[in-house]
Amino acid sequence: HGQHLRQALAQVLSMLVSNGLLFGLLAWSGHPWLYLGLWLLPAITLLPLLGRVRAIMEHAGLPVAADQSRNARSIVRPSVQTFLFGPHAIHYHIEHHLYVRVPFYHLGGLHRQLATAQLLPEGNLYQGYGGVLRDVSDPDRRSSLR
Numbered sequence: 001h002g003q004h005l006r007q008a009l010a011q012v013l014s015m016l017v018s019n020g021l022l023f024g025l026l027a028w029s030g031h032p033w034l035y036l037g038l039w040l041l042p043a044i045t046l047l048p049l050l051g052r053v054r055a056i057m058e059h060a061g062l063p064v065a066a067d068q069s070r071n072a073r074s075i076v077r078p079s080v081q082t083f084l085f086g087p088h089a090i091h092y093h094i095e096h097h098l099y100v101r102v103p104f105y106h107l108g109g110l111h112r113q114l115a116t117a118q119l120l121p122e123g124n125l126y127q128g129y130g131g132v133l134r135d136v137s138d139p140d141r142r143s144s145l146r
Contacts, residue, residue: 019039022035022039023035050084050085053085054085054086054090056136057073057075057085057086057129057132057133057136058072058073058093059071059072059073060136061135061136061139062124068094068097068098069094069097069098069119069120069121069124070121070124071097072093072094072096072097072124073093073094073124073125073126073132074091074092074093074094074095074111074120074124074125074126075091075092075093075126075127075128075129075132076092076111076115076125076126076127077127077128078091078108079128081128081129085129088104088105089104089105089107089108090104090107092107092108092110092111094114094120094121094124094125095107095110095111095114095120098114
């Protein structure tokens, strides 16, 4: 219990220190208002929007199953889309569900290993978010392709 409390306090402290440094640097440069416009405003508008889109792309329309590889989708071709909606390799979302403790920087390698061993459901692997959006918005089309 004590270690969890220390870890939570360290996370809060690191957030406060980094935000304080950012605000301090901007104030020192004569532009403290940039903190609001370039950090806080996007954090309360753009970040939740991107998170919601990401959640839809990762899970919407998939049946609940005991097999975690069937509960999520992976975007297997990194691009600008994955930079925006799946940062830190979370676009390898099936892999993340199967092995939640694997650090994000190893998810690409894990994906290649699982794909080579044919342990990923082919129907849940996508080249980009356009295909996911098409399948989520028209599930009958997807079931007719199987």
